[in-house]
Amino acid sequence: xxxxxxxxQPLIALRDVVKVYATPAGDFPALKGITAEVYPGEFVGxxxxxxxxxxTLLNMITGVDHLTAGEVVVRGPGDQQxxxxxxxxxxxxxxxxxxxxxxxxxxxQLLPMLNLVDNIxxxxxxxxxxxxxxxxxxALELLRLVDLEGHAHKLPAYISGGQQQRVAIARxxxxxxxxxxxxxxxxxLDSLTAETIFELFEKLVGQGKTIVMVTHDNSLAPRFTxxxxxxxxxxxxxxxxxxx
Amino acid sequence: MPASDIPAPAIELSQxxxxxxxxxxxxxxxxGVNLVLLEHEFVSIxxxxxxxxxTLLNMITGIDHPTSGExxxxxxxxxxxxxxxxxxxxxxxxxxxxxxxQLLPMLTLLENTMLPMDYCQVYAPGERPKxxxxxxALVGLQDQAHKLPAAVSTGQQQSAAIARxxxxxxxxxxxxxxxxxLDSRSxxxxxxLFDQLAGQGKTIAMVTHDASLTERTRRNIIIVDGELVDETVxxxxxxxxxxxxxxxxxxxxxxxxxxxxxxxxxxxAVDTFYMIDSGQVEIVLKARRGGELVVAxxxxxxxxxxxxxxxxxxxxxxxxxxxxxxxxxATLSHRxxxxxxxxxxxxxxxxxKIVQARxxxxxxxxxxxx
Numbered sequence: 001x002x003x004x005x006x007x008x009q010p011l012i013a014l015r016d017v018v019k020v021y022a023t024p025a026g027d028f029p030a031l032k033g034i035t036a037e038v039y040p041g042e043f044v045g046x047x048x049x050x051x052x053x054x055x056t057l058l059n060m061i062t063g064v065d066h067l068t069a070g071e072v073v074v075r076g077p078g079d080q081q082x083x084x085x086x087x088x089x090x091x092x093x094x095x096x097x098x099x100x101x102x103x104x105x106x107x108x109q110l111l112p113m114l115n116l117v118d119n120i121x122x123x124x125x126x127x128x129x130x131x132x133x134x135x136x137x138x139a140l141e142l143l144r145l146v147d148l149e150g151h152a153h154k155l156p157a158y159i160s161g162g163q164q165q166r167v168a169i170a171r172x173x174x175x176x177x178x179x180x181x182x183x184x185x186x187x188x189l190d191s192l193t194a195e196t197i198f199e200l201f202e203k204l205v206g207q208g209k210t211i212v213m214v215t216h217d218n219s220l221a222p223r224f225t226x227x228x229x230x231x232x233x234x235x236x237x238x239x240x241x242x243x244x
Numbered sequence: 245m246p247a248s249d250i251p252a253p254a255i256e257l258s259q260x261x262x263x264x265x266x267x268x269x270x271x272x273x274x275x276g277v278n279l280v281l282l283e284h285e286f287v288s289i290x291x292x293x294x295x296x297x298x299t300l301l302n303m304i305t306g307i308d309h310p311t312s313g314e315x316x317x318x319x320x321x322x323x324x325x326x327x328x329x330x331x332x333x334x335x336x337x338x339x340x341x342x343x344x345x346q347l348l349p350m351l352t353l354l355e356n357t358m359l360p361m362d363y364c365q366v367y368a369p370g371e372r373p374k375x376x377x378x379x380x381a382l383v384g385l386q387d388q389a390h391k392l393p394a395a396v397s398t399g400q401q402q403s404a405a406i407a408r409x410x411x412x413x414x415x416x417x418x419x420x421x422x423x424x425x426l427d428s429r430s431x432x433x434x435x436x437l438f439d440q441l442a443g444q445g446k447t448i449a450m451v452t453h454d455a456s457l458t459e460r461t462r463r464n465i466i467i468v469d470g471e472l473v474d475e476t477v478x479x480x481x482x483x484x485x486x487x488x489x490x491x492x493x494x495x496x497x498x499x500x501x502x503x504x505x506x507x508x509x510x511x512x513a514v515d516t517f518y519m520i521d522s523g524q525v526e527i528v529l530k531a532r533r534g535g536e537l538v539v540a541x542x543x544x545x546x547x548x549x550x551x552x553x554x555x556x557x558x559x560x561x562x563x564x565x566x567x568x569x570x571x572x573x574a575t576l577s578h579r580x581x582x583x584x585x586x587x588x589x590x591x592x593x594x595x596x597k598i599v600q601a602r603x604x605x606x607x608x609x610x611x612x613x614x
Contacts, residue, residue: 062394065395107344110342110346113331114331
């Protein structure tokens with residue numbers, strides 16, 4: 001373990017994670033034995049080119065996709081024991097995810113026919129994963145957190161792309177999860193707008209959230225508290241990544 | 245066709261203007277759009293980036309509102325509703341499909357599909373999971389129902405978004421670049437699905453910038469700089485560029501001929517190019533003993549008069565409206581027609597070939613009538 005790594009228990013631990021996709025052309029190893037840890041309060045960037053395996057890696061952490069071998073262990077603040085998430089059944093996994101993870105994607109996935117408050121409350125009200133009460137007040141509180149309270153009753157079409165992404169972040173925070181997972185969240189934003197997203201992420205990290213973000217853009221590297229470089233399904237050193 | 249089977253208008257826009265105000269001044273995105281889409285139609289709306297096509301869709305869905313003009317969807321003048329009435333109306337009347345699917349990432353495909361039923365309070369809560377499962381089966385996702393969006397391919401995500409759009413059984417589906425983010429094979433699956441839904445009675449309006457998709461729809465609307473190209477012009481002269489189509493749209497006039505009415509007489513001077521909007525036109529040669537010979541029956545999107553305009557001279561045949569119904573024609577003056585041929589060499593070449601072919605047909609017919 002590097003000397004700089006915090007000396008607390010890891011929040012997320014990946015152990016020899018292997019993912020092999022069966023294709024008509026034969027097996028394709030997307031992840032070749034990834035071992036990594038993420039500690040509470042970190043803002044970790046997973047940096048890699050298109051096809052390097054970074055989205056697959058995120059899908060292993062969220063449990064969206066099954067792994068071929070290895071283990072992903074997460075110890076959320078509410079968990080008595082570390083949870084090996086790929087051992088959970090579908091329902092248990094969905095509940096675990098609802099409590100522990102907020103997910104943000106490059107395209108904001110807001111429902112354009114719903115105003116901003118409804119975009120945040122709808123998933124809260126919809127299934128048992130979220131707090132059943134006070135969803136509206138919670139939504140307004142979240143919109144305040146992302147500086148969009150004044151736009152609460154607008155439809156997404158009336159706000160900018162950067163503002164839409166902030167709504168998506170507010171939605172991801174609905175259940176107050178300790179971990180945010182972001183897949184190229186600034187990928188469709190200009191650099192100035194991307195900056196506002198980073199500032200928000202930094203504010204959230206300051207409030208105790210842990211964020212794992214994937215990007216193909218190495219120029220963003222200085223913004224993270226720690227970087228993991230991935231190439232061809234394996235983690236590599238920063239130096240060898242840069243010399244690729 | 246019995247009168248009761250004539251499709252009713254599903255969507256009607258009259259004189260719709262949309263102006264956006266920005267720091268740089270006002271920008272008019274839609275410049276008085278008139279459009280009628282009929283029930284059961286599968287229509288593509290094409291235009292370049294910035295042409296106003298997405299704004300046009302937002303007028304139909306009530307997501308945005310016109311600066312002036314009327315929009316009537318499914319018999320409701322939607323801009324006379326207030327916001328919350330319109331939200332409810334929208335949920336029950338229009339299913340919307342977007343380029344980036346807009347599935348909620350933390351919900352399974354089944355839950356995403358159930359969402360509109362929940363939001364619009366349609367179907368009993370106990371029926372909703374079964375209905376969502378059936379809709380997912382309709383789009384070929386019966387085995388993926390319990391997966392999260394990120395666990396399936398982008399094509400499957402879009403199929404799930406279509407299942408969701410169908411959840412409240414809306415009569416109208418509006419799709420904004422639904423294949424814009426898909427490979428051509430997945431795109432094909434989506435278009436087939438729309439085709440099938442139109443066959444089952446849905447009205448589908450699809451915006452795309454992909455001209456190859458327009459061949460798959462029965463009707464194609466072209467939007468250029470916030471104005472619609474006349475559909476007959478688009479069909480008859482597909483090789484014109486966008487600007488040229490718009491120019492011709494502004495120059496044409498419409499004439500209606502009752503069944504059997506004469507449009508041109510053989511030997512008459514021709515000074516007009518005729519494009520058929522609807523109905524049928526018969527091209528007729530005089531035959532021996534006062535008889536006649538019908539050499540061609542032309543339908544919508546076809547044209548006549550070009551032979552004489554290109555070669556000069558009087559009409560080589562007569563033209564009249566078909567017996568089954570009135571013929572509506574879009575006409576262009578001689579001068580505008582010749583200008584168009586010189587502005588668009590592609591169109592000039594194509595029409596030149598048609599002229600050669602028709603002259604050959606006429607010579608053959610001439611031999612028969614003698």
